[in-house]
Amino acid sequence: MAPGRANFFKLKRRGATGGLRTVGALSPTIRLGQIVEILLVAALIGLIPAYIAQKKGRSFFPWWIYGALLFIVALPHAILIKPNLPQMERAALDSGYKKCPRCAEMVKPNAKICRFCGHNFDLQSRIGGIEGIR
């Protein structure tokens, strides 16, 4: 029992020094793999603040970089930032939405009546058509 115990302690000590040695001499391939892993995770979690910022009319790509580099700061920033209304309006117009002439809200391209104020687009286009004939 006594020699066995001695061996056990020797192995433990060797293991401890061996462990330190491996930490100090990490192979470049393992380090590269870890770096790639960290970058992939950063790129993925960076999508969250980028998506939130994009919904508020901000540019996606700079927010993605910001979110990947500083996720802890970028996420609350994206949540608390005020929406960029002119940019959101431009994006809506680009995707076919129209602006209600009465209440200035953005409504779907095929809407006949404004869902916010009840403005009748059909009537407006008919009046516009009559005025066009004259």
Ligand SMILES: [Zn+2]
């Ligand atoms: Zn309206």
